Amino acid sequence: MRAMSKNNANKFSPEVRERAVRLVQESRGEYPSLWVAVESIAPKIGCSAQTLLTWVKRHEVDSGQREGVTTSERERIKELERENRELRRANDILRTASAFFAQAELDRKLKS
Numbered sequence: 001m002r003a004m005s006k007n008n009a010n011k012f013s014p015e016v017r018e019r020a021v022r023l024v025q026e027s028r029g030e031y032p033s034l035w036v037a038v039e040s041i042a043p044k045i046g047c048s049a050q051t052l053l054t055w056v057k058r059h060e061v062d063s064g065q066r067e068g069v070t071t072s073e074r075e076r077i078k079e080l081e082r083e084n085r086e087l088r089r090a091n092d093i094l095r096t097a098s099a100f101f102a103q104a105e106l107d108r109k110l111k112s
Contacts, residue, residue: 012047020045020052021059 012020023041024034031037035049038056042049060066069077 012045016045017055020047021055024052024056 024037028034028037038053039049042052057066061068062070
């Protein structure tokens with residue numbers, strides 16, 4: 001079985017994902033386990049069972065039914081990490097510039 005890449009997972013619209021998750025939730029009681037429900041419904045959606053299970057778990061985390069980092073928290077963490085990288089780069093630039101100007105000032109004083 002071929003593993004689905006992130007790009008393949010994105011070929012399903014949010015509406016299809018929501019519908020698939022809703023189908024699993026609504027019919028969950030008719031199956032002996034969540035996995036069996038997912039395996040039954042995934043082919044009807046046209047995705048792998050593992051992909052559908054991932055969507056179901058993500059929905060459960062986002063709705064507070066399952067422990068974990070929500071989608072919005074994950075996005076915020078990514079945003080903060082990106083901002084942190086930018087600030088580190090800016091600090092490195094400022095540190096380098098400060099050392100350059102300090103050295104230039106020292107050289108100027110030594111020449112006078």
